[in-house]
Amino acid sequence: MTARTNRLGRSALTGLTWLVALLFVFPVIWMVVTSFKHEVDAATDPPTFAFAPTLEQFTTILDRGFLPYLANSAFVTVLSTALVLLLGVPAAYALSLAPVKQTSNALGFFLSTKMLPIVAAIIPLYIISQNLGMLDNVWALIVLYAGMNLPLAVWMMRSFFLEVPTEMIEAARVDGAKLPTVLYRVILPVVAPGIAATALICVIFSWTEFFYAVNLTAAQAGTVPVFLVGFITSEGLFWAQLSAAALLASLPVMIVGWIAQNHLVRGLSMGAVK
Amino acid sequence: MAQVAYAGASRVYPGAHSVRAVDGLDLCIGDGEFLVLVGPSGSGKSTALRMAAGLEDVDEGSISIGDRDVTHLPPKDRDIAMVFQSYALYPHMSVRENMAFSLKLRGMSKSEVNAKVEEAAELLDLTKYLDRKPKALSGGQRQRVAMGRAIVREPSVFLMDEPLSNLDAKLRVETRANIAALQRRLGTTTIYVTHDQVEAMTMGDRVAVLRDGVLQQCASPRELYDTPRNVFVAGFIGSPAMNLLTLPVDGDGVKLGELKVQLPVRVEPGEVTVGIRPETLSLVGAAEDGFELQVELVEELGADAYVHGTLAGHADKIVVRADGRTPPRLGEAVRVAVRDTGEVHVFDPESGLRIGAE
Amino acid sequence: MTALIEAPQSSEPPATRTRTQARSAAWKRRAPLLPALLFTIAVTQVPFLVTVFYSFQSWNMVRPGSQHFVGFDNYVxxxxxxxxxxxxxxxxxxxxxxxxxxxxxxxxxxxxxxxxxxxxxxxxxxxxxxxxxxxxxxxxxxxxxxxxxxxxxxxxxxxxxxxxxxxxxxxxxxxxxxxxxxxxxxxxxxxxxxxxxxxxxxxxxxxxxxxxxxxxxxxxxxxxxxxxxxxxxxxxxxxxxxxxxxxxxxxxxxxxxxxxxxxxxxxxxxxxxxxxxxxxxxxxxxxxxxxxxxxxxxxxxxxxxxxxxx
CATH class of the missing domain: 1.10.3720.10 (MetI-like)
Structure with missing residues (x-):
């Protein structure tokens, strides 16, 4: 193999990679393109590539009352993630740095709840929410999303906590720090990237959650996915509007995810292996 | 006044086969003394140190610092500072914050904290690096920060757990001297754990040798070298290790090949274990009194050469120190004599204890 | 040095103290785990148990009062x-x-x-x-x-x-x-x-x-x-x-x-x-x-x- 063919092979591989990536992400690209079309250009055969762009769809979406859904999603996502961290950080600490007997049982329990299909609980949850007057209430979603994400979060954070050198914690104890000080001033700053990664994953799963949102909320507490359900019957008539709505609905978590993709990789892999 | 006293202190790890990591340790470290705990890995030396720090429970016996019984006190109430093997610096804090952390926790005023940190930094040549994060420091600098973190607190005891083992050889020698000098200057009682017997010999006022959680001997470096209390200490202290041979008693001595070695103490008939340091042996001319050694390996160190070989009719290896300029060749047979039979150590082969120990 | 000699006499009480201490220490270590554990049980396990209970009932939501126990009928x-x-x-x-x-x-x-x-x-x-x-x-x-x-x-x-x-x-x-x-x-x-x-x-x-x-x-x-x-x-x-x-x-x-x-x-x-x-x-x-x-x-x-x- 000469250097020349080697270089050629490498460029070909790079070209292939780019091609695969673009093909793979094409539905998203097409969504973005379509969202700037007039409805007449959106659903055509053959598809229209040259068109006069417009922001009409975005204003229509906003007029159809998109913002309250967005606000609900943001509220639910932020608060449920905060709740997960509030409950999860001490739990992860207890499972990693101060383990006692039965620790692995507790860990196994947390993991096993993740195996519980959410459909198995939806009926009582619906009935309980109804009896408590919590149907179509953001707080119900906050609690449920926290419950949904907590096991994975505890498991991930535990792996990050395990990375903290025990000698450092001992040094802090010798330096005179009590447990809360050790936790907040020594351990947390060290595991901050891991906690950020965990929070990011909770944010993604909360923002995109569909099942609870559709079944337990409606106009009052509906989140962004519920808004999209309104398009289920549009049957090819409002593709541009649908694309604009899909783009707006996904944009926040897309941007967060893009910015923090390194955290995401780290978070997933740490939870994985350590 | 801060002496540290272990009184029958034990650490027992529970389990089906409970392990006595430290077993009935009785040791008193005087005020201002530099005591080195040394032993092979698994000897319990680190555990003993961590018991004094309060990082390991004391399951039996007690530990006191000064005139206080600290057996059940948490680390922060013991007035100690510890230097860890990995340094355990807080990675998110600057050098200054690392050193100031414990002082701040004690609620010391800002100006006082600053003054103390700067004083310590001066002493350790760290002033330039005060605002750096540990990540941006070299190994030696990190080690000094770890020292600084201990010094600023002005504790009554320093506890050091193999603080030099992460440094390269040259820096280790240098830092070794610095730590010893610093300790003398501050006059703070220090317990220092190492597995390196050179560190133990050069730094300690006294050295305590541990094995399997049991204290073997605690004495000055010279005394350990000259009169090891048992076979283990004899073999552990000194490099290369002492030659230890179990031989039948022949009158008032033993026979090494053709050489009759007069023992410095009176022994019962039977067998004894004799210990002869490589430097007590020397190569001699073919005509002189001595025993024959088949050379199997020559380690040339420049000034000296260590000749490893086997004694004819004996399985044990013997090491002899020879002149570095004229070492024998591999496979050669050399004649070896004992320089001074007064330096031969004699041990009971059963108990391993020194015979003729006072 | 006197402390050294006196120490063994007092070794019995500390030993028992350690045991109770160890027990409370274990609880202290478990404590941070409890909120998360209880929360998870409340949000995931309890609804599931209720589901199990419902599964033995015949109950149609649009017919109030239709709820009654039917054993394994639903599973059949x-x-x-x-x-x-x-x-x-x-x-x-x-x-x-x-x-x-x-x-x-x-x-x-x-x-x-x-x-x-x-x-x-x-x-x-x-x-x-x-x-x-x-x-x-x-x-x-x-x-x-x-x-x-x-x-x-x-x-x-x-x-x-x-x-x-x-x-x-x-x-x-x-x-x-x-x-x-x-x-x-x-x-x-x-x-x-x-x-x-x-x-x-x-x-x-x-x-x-x-x-x-x-x-x-x-x-x-x-x-x-x-x-x-x-x-x-x-x-x-x-x-x-x-x-x-x-x-x-x-x-x-x-x-x-x-x-x-x-x-x-x-x-x-x-x-x-x-x-x-x-x-x-x-x-x-x-x-x-x-x-x-x-x-x-x-x-x-x-x-x-x-x-x-x-």
């Missing part, structure tokens, strides 16, 4: 319900096919990304995007802009006329799910690839292993823990797939693409049959637990391996 009905069995089969198909295909695609993409080239960061950003798109949005977009028989891009690109959603409903749904989950798999596997020790790969090269050989003998075994995790997490989420079916096919045509979550949803929220849908929920949990036990065991073995290395 469930297992003789051909739609349930079909939904079960579809769930298994969707889960197995989607996890495997997404993992293979993810592995391929990860391998393409695991080298330096122009625009690598951008390519990775592009590739993770489907994971960040709202699944509901993704499902609707695939249903319309991709699969639509008259205006969809797929028919135009291949020059064919296929009614994807009515002729191949399950395949269409699975395409969307695979598209959604491949980036997740890719990220995990990429992390695994990058965690490989360079030296081990170099050692293999020095030992004379070619690229393929290195991949099979060195890379894959080192990746196994990451692959296991990818399978486990992927399966957990894909078993619960609801959005794609709800939004793309409504389980149809007929019940051709109905999976268990969707069927349970239908029975509960369209048929208002609390008893039977609860029984189905319990069956699903039982089956998931059986499968998961094996998966969990696998994963804990992975844990032990990593522990040993540490």
């Amino acid at each position: 009905d469930v297992f003789t319900d051909s739609v349930f069995l079909q939904a079960l089969g579809n769930t298994v198909t969707i889960t197995v096919v989607c996890v495997l295909v997404a993992m293979l695609l993810g592995l391929g993409l990860a391998l393409l990304l695991d080298r330096k080239f122009l625009g690598r960061g951008i390519v990775r950003t592009l590739l993770i995007t489907p994971f960040l798109i709202l699944p509901a949005a993704g499902a609707l977009l695939w249903k319309t802009t991709m699969f639509d028989p008259s205006y969809g891009l797929l028919n135009w690109a291949f020059g064919i006329e296929v009614e994807w959603l009515s002729d191949y409903p399950l395949a269409a749904v699975m395409t969307q799910i695979v598209w959604q989950w491949t980036p997740f798999m890719m990220l995990l596997i990429l992390a695994g690839l990058q965690a490989q020790s360079r030296e081990v790969l170099e050692a293999a090269q020095v030992d004379g292993a070619g690229r393929w050989r290195t991949f099979v003998s060195i890379t894959l075994p080192q990746l196994s823990r990451y692959l296991q995790l990818a399978v486990l997490l992927g399966a957990i989420y894909i078993v619960n797939s609801f959005d794609a079916i709800y939004l793309m096919t409504q389980g149809g045509p007929g019940t051709a693409s109905t999976n268990l979550p969707y069927y349970i949803y239908q029975r509960a929220f369209e048929g208002f049959d609390v008893g039977q849908s609860s029984a189905m929920g319990v069956v699903v949990v039982a089956m998931t637990l059986i499968v998961a036990t094996f998966a969990l065991r696998l994963m804990f073995r992975a844990f032990d391996v990593s522990r040993g290395v540490k």
Whole structure:
């Protein structure tokens, strides 16, 4: 193999990679393109590539009352993630740095709840929410999303906590720090990237959650996915509007995810292996 | 006044086969003394140190610092500072914050904290690096920060757990001297754990040798070298290790090949274990009194050469120190004599204890 | 030195003190775990137990007062319900096919990304995007802009006329799910690839292993823990797939693409049959637990391996 063919092979591989990536992400690209079309250009055969762009769809979406859904999603996502961290950080600490007997049982329990299909609980949850007057209430979603994400979060954070050198914690104890000080001033700053990664994953799963949102909320507490359900019957008539709505609905978590993709990789892999 | 006293202190790890990591340790470290705990890995030396720090429970016996019984006190109430093997610096804090952390926790005023940190930094040549994060420091600098973190607190005891083992050889020698000098200057009682017997010999006022959680001997470096209390200490202290041979008693001595070695103490008939340091042996001319050694390996160190070989009719290896300029060749047979039979150590082969120990 | 001699006398009381201390210390260590534990039990276990209770009742929500105990009747009905069995089969198909295909695609993409080239960061950003798109949005977009028989891009690109959603409903749904989950798999596997020790790969090269050989003998075994995790997490989420079916096919045509979550949803929220849908929920949990036990065991073995290395 000469250097020349080697270089050629490498460029070909790079070209292939780019091609695969673009093909793979094409539905998203097409969504973005379509969202700037007039409805007449959106659903055509053959598809229209040259068109006069417009922001009409975005204003229509906003007029159809998109913002309250967005606000609900943001509220639910932020608060449920905060709740997960509030409950999860001490739990992860207890499972990693101060383990006692039965620790692995507790860990196994947390993991096993993740195996519980959410459909198995939806009926009582619906009935309980109804009896408590919590149907179509953001707080119900906050609690449920926290419950949904907590096991994975505890498991991930535990792996990050395990990375903290025990000698450092001992040094802090010798330096005179009590447990809360050790936790907040020594351990947390060290595991901050891991906690950020965990929070990011909770944010993604909360923002995109569909099942609870559709079944337990409606106009009052509906989140962004519920808004999209309104398009289920549009049957090819409002593709541009649908694309604009899909783009707006996904944009926040897309941007967060893009910015923090390194955290995401780290978070997933740490939870994985350590 | 801060002496540290272990009184029958034990650490027992529970389990089906409970392990006595430290077993009935009785040791008193005087005020201002530099005591080195040394032993092979698994000897319990680190555990003993961590018991004094309060990082390991004391399951039996007690530990006191000064005139206080600290057996059940948490680390922060013991007035100690510890230097860890990995340094355990807080990675998110600057050098200054690392050193100031414990002082701040004690609620010391800002100006006082600053003054103390700067004083310590001066002493350790760290002033330039005060605002750096540990990540941006070299190994030696990190080690000094770890020292600084201990010094600023002005504790009554320093506890050091193999603080030099992460440094390269040259820096280790240098830092070794610095730590010893610093300790003398501050006059703070220090317990220092190492597995390196050179560190133990050069730094300690006294050295305590541990094995399997049991204290073997605690004495000055010279005394350990000259009169090891048992076979283990004899073999552990000194490099290369002492030659230890179990031989039948022949009158008032033993026979090494053709050489009759007069023992410095009176022994019962039977067998004894004799210990002869490589430097007590020397190569001699073919005509002189001595025993024959088949050379199997020559380690040339420049000034000296260590000749490893086997004694004819004996399985044990013997090491002899020879002149570095004229070492024998591999496979050669050399004649070896004992320089001074007064330096031969004699041990009971059963108990391993020194015979003729006072 | 006097302290040294006196010490043994007082050794008995401290020993007992240590024991009670140890007990309270153990509780202190457990305490941080309790809020999370109680919360998880309240939010996930209690509703499930209520589901179990409901599953022994005959209860239709639109007929108040119809609630009464019927023993195992609901379970008998469930297992003789051909739609349930079909939904079960579809769930298994969707889960197995989607996890495997997404993992293979993810592995391929990860391998393409695991080298330096122009625009690598951008390519990775592009590739993770489907994971960040709202699944509901993704499902609707695939249903319309991709699969639509008259205006969809797929028919135009291949020059064919296929009614994807009515002729191949399950395949269409699975395409969307695979598209959604491949980036997740890719990220995990990429992390695994990058965690490989360079030296081990170099050692293999020095030992004379070619690229393929290195991949099979060195890379894959080192990746196994990451692959296991990818399978486990992927399966957990894909078993619960609801959005794609709800939004793309409504389980149809007929019940051709109905999976268990969707069927349970239908029975509960369209048929208002609390008893039977609860029984189905319990069956699903039982089956998931059986499968998961094996998966969990696998994963804990992975844990032990990593522990040993540490």
